[in-house]
Amino acid sequence: DTFTNCEILFDISGSMSGPGLDNGFKYVVLFALLYDDVQFQIFNTELGQTTKNEITFINEIKLGNLSKAKGALQSDGGTALLDCLGKLITNKPQASTFIVISDEVSWDEGKDLLPYINKINILLKDKKLILINPVVSKGTVFDKNVVALASLTSTIVRDIQLHQNQKTFIEYIKNYTCV
Secondary structure (H helix, E strand, O other): OOOOEEEEEEEOOHHHOOHHHHHHHHHHHHHHHHOOEEEEEEEOOOEOOOOHHHHHHHHHHHOOOHHHHHHOOOOOOOOOHHHHHHHHHHHOOOOOEEEEEOOOOOOOOOOOOHHHHHHHHHHHOOOEEEEEOOOOOOOOOOOOOOEEEOOOOOOHHHHHHHHHOHHHHHHHHHHOOOO
């Protein structure tokens, strides 16, 4: 039950062009194959609506059509990361895990991000937030209660399992045997 469902929020702002989109896409592929049920939304200054194209995007990945899926990602515009994440959490109250893939260059909300950060912390309550920064350059906009990952390695699966379900992770460690 560790990898049942997740909501992916993918940054398509201008600062994500190039390595951000390339590396971020690799994470989407990982999560599309790892989680049973993946919902995918894009954002820049606005939260993209879940459309047939975004549902098809995940299906193309699951079918192995990676070039076709990746070709659908285009970067453009500014970034309102915290505002869009707040809207997604509010719009998806049933979701238990949110995965944000963003370079965290979030400027559209203004210079003082603390009110947004506090709002996100309140909205999250008992939900999980995993932040993936595919091109770390300027630090983070988040405060606490967040697992921030910045490299695509095989340990990410265990990192996420630890965050999602500590009991399962501990049992895995206790029962681990070297083959």
